Amino acid sequence: MGRISRRRFLALSGGTAALTAFVAACSHALEPPASAVTIDATPAPPPPVPTPEPVFAAGVESFALMPGTQWETPGVAIHTGLPGSRVMIFGGVHGNEPGGWLAAEEIARWQPRNGSLIVMPRLNRLSTQAMVRTVDGFGDLNRSYPGNPNSVLPMQRMAAAVVNVAQHYRPKWLFDLHESWMFYNERGTSGGTAFIGQTLSSGGTTMTLPLLQQTVKSVNSRVSQREQFTLRTNIGGQPSGTPAAGSTPRPTATPSSTALPDSVTPQLAGGTTSLGFARWVEGCTPVLIEMGQYGQDEGRRAELHTMLVQTAMERLEML
Numbered sequence: 001m002g003r004i005s006r007r008r009f010l011a012l013s014g015g016t017a018a019l020t021a022f023v024a025a026c027s028h029a030l031e032p033p034a035s036a037v038t039i040d041a042t043p044a045p046p047p048p049v050p051t052p053e054p055v056f057a058a059g060v061e062s063f064a065l066m067p068g069t070q071w072e073t074p075g076v077a078i079h080t081g082l083p084g085s086r087v088m089i090f091g092g093v094h095g096n097e098p099g100g101w102l103a104a105e106e107i108a109r110w111q112p113r114n115g116s117l118i119v120m121p122r123l124n125r126l127s128t129q130a131m132v133r134t135v136d137g138f139g140d141l142n143r144s145y146p147g148n149p150n151s152v153l154p155m156q157r158m159a160a161a162v163v164n165v166a167q168h169y170r171p172k173w174l175f176d177l178h179e180s181w182m183f184y185n186e187r188g189t190s191g192g193t194a195f196i197g198q199t200l201s202s203g204g205t206t207m208t209l210p211l212l213q214q215t216v217k218s219v220n221s222r223v224s225q226r227e228q229f230t231l232r233t234n235i236g237g238q239p240s241g242t243p244a245a246g247s248t249p250r251p252t253a254t255p256s257s258t259a260l261p262d263s264v265t266p267q268l269a270g271g272t273t274s275l276g277f278a279r280w281v282e283g284c285t286p287v288l289i290e291m292g293q294y295g296q297d298e299g300r301r302a303e304l305h306t307m308l309v310q311t312a313m314e315r316l317e318m319l
Ligand SMILES: [Zn+2]
Pocket: 093, 094, 097, 178, 179, 262
């Protein structure tokens, strides 16, 4: 419990530092925000740029979400101690989407060259063991963000724990690994919300979209025709150039159905799904990957998830 309390405190401290930095940036202050450096969660050298980005001390941190409960699930943060991007991976948000959590468990063993890699491979662990989307009475984690630590629904409490971890590590990129039944490119003219496999969804910004476009292009050049990925994003209305701090992803198109898949949200800025993370973690670009299950075996689904994340991290010069 002590660790969680400390983590919560550090997350709050990080938020204060970010706010301080944002205010400093807005007022075009020339001085580095010294107070932000002293408040920061982890001992780190003074940042070389005015905007303080956390650099976590080299090493591997293992942690648990909802420790001491039946929903306890592990996470790992692999820090190089070097400046770089910070990538966070979610797996097992839905227990019947094994390609995602198998890939996340593989990614949790990677050693990045710089920055930090944070992986929580089986966020709804009991549901992964039961191989169901979510156990009755748990709630749906990907409809629960930013969560509520006092909710009767365990996935609401898990969502709050996940957001706390994310606010501590401040990922620049969040990859949430899911599966869908049918393939987007096989949806036909009638469409349908079950046809969301082989897609990446992200609100994106004019700054982050190119990396996703390049990642999809690179992976598509190495996979079969049927496995081709589609980037579903909408940056309409984004100002050109640098987006404002705290800008949020825009929603993707919403098919007419009440049974919305993970990557389609009816509200702005990702709603209560992981696509809303830019609202709770400054500078975070959430990306929701959906892998098609129909006629595509589990091992290949995990492999394709892994390939997408690896390619993005190579583009970030982390691998
Ligand atoms: Zn899912």
